[in-house]
Amino acid sequence: MDLKEIQELIKMVDESGLTEFELKQEDYKIILKKEKLQPMFQPALQPIQSFMPGAAAGKEAVTPEHPSSKTEAPQTINAPIVGTFYLAPSPGEKPFVNAGSKVKKGDTLCIVEAMKLMNEIEAEEDLQILSILVNDGQMVEFGQPLFEINTK
Known part of the structure; x- marks a missing residue:
């Protein structure tokens, strides 16, 4: 089993309702367990670093407004x-x-x-x-x- 297959397996288990999955082959064994975690407070995502010349740490960078930028993610x-x-x-x-x-x-x-x-x-x-x-x-x-x- 290669890395991509393992990643796909992790993704499938994560997206499913399964809490535990075990796969045994001749030369390896994979056990995936998923615990239900309590939601943690997470502030809204803010860029850690922004590409604005002269933007200092802790200062908010000001970007020019473009009409199309409001509609495009x-x-x-x-x-x-x-x-x-x-x-x-x-x-x-x-x-x-x-x-x-x-x-x-x-x-x-x-x-x-x-x-x-x-x-x-x-x-x-x-x-x-x-x-x-x-x-x-x-x-x-x-x-x-x-x-x-x-x-x-």
Whole structure:
């Protein structure tokens, strides 16, 4: 069983009503258990870093209003699995990307750790990271926006 099949299995169990799933093969055994967690207070998502020259930490960046920007939702890259979000390959190392980074198709954007597996999330096309929407080390849910991007 390869990593993509395991990720699909995790996704299916997460989206189902199952609380436990076990798969035994000749050379491995996979057990998935899902606990019902109590909802935790989470403030509205705010960009951690924004791509605005001169924007200081703690200061809100002001962006010019465009009529079309009110109707269009920003493009995002969302978490493909539930897990822990990491911006760097290991603690103390340089992050894969920052707000404003331009990346090429196939470049690693972050890691989402699930069940002790480090899943590298790669860019599916050339793009620019506008903002990072979650903190390093934060738990993320399936489908949760991780990055706001521009593909133009």
